[in-house]
Amino acid sequence: MSPRHARISVSTLPGQVAGVRDQVVRQVGAWGVPFDDDTEEIIRLVPSELVTNAVVHAGGEVTVALYHHPGHLVIDVLDDSPTPPIHRTAETWEECGRGLELVDALAVSTGWEPTKSGKSVWALLKVPASAPEPAQRATALRQFFTRQAPTRALRALAVASAS
Template identity: 45%
Template sequence: MTAQPVRRQAVIRGEAPWWLLPSVEAALCGPAGAELRELGHTGAPVKEARDFTAQTLTAWGLAELSADARLVVSELVTNALRHAGPPQGVRLLHRSAHLVCAVLDSADHPPILTTADHFAESGRGLWLIDTLCSSWGWHPLPHGKLVWASFPTPLPSHHRTSA
């Protein structure tokens, strides 16, 4: 298997892949979307989101992305909890050559990429997301916002070229 280069995409406030927003704003239908609602009713929303992500990616045949995607979803849910209250949901979308992890929250202010002090115990979540993902961003919604992160997905084995 050859490594696929990650192509960075500039993130502009409110922009998301053209295919993401209709799928997120409407009810998810089709085989490539999954949603976890009522997050946190067990008292462990970050764990719930990580487990949901791992199970969904395994079912989709994308288990090799599970570790990075679980970390990104953990950071998105943690940011929502800290800055907006309980998240309204986690959505995973697999379209073409992309996996998108999205978290809906009730705050209307954007996520802010900050520089944490060397000894700070927090403040690096969006840096992790920026490092692990090919693109990320946020989009305002009527009652909150959607924060999303995109990964390139591996090509199906019949499309891969040998080295």
């Protein structure tokens, strides 16, 4: 299966991060990735933290790029600032400063790279493998029942004959 990708433009107006989280979850779900509540929460939290950092610290245009290959999801946030993200340890009383630590804890790997117009900050997540495409699922079920039908029919016939 070839990798899938999508791009989401982010409005830098206050309060827009929640909408981005929802769009990311909807897109990943549309790709057929089966996820439980924990996986969904991770898929919500990681772009939320990365986009919030881009909006607060970089300003300018922000884009979320998603790349999915069965079992893996890359969430890549691009912004206009060449300044690298800063990992810091927040004090217990501080309300901010834990986002990148949290992303690091939830992701398989993370990183950042300079781009022509700023930077890319990304996280690689492990996600459940995609469910088969509907056509593949129908073909697999048809093959299963075609192979199984004679045996089932013979068993049903044997039970009916014994009665």
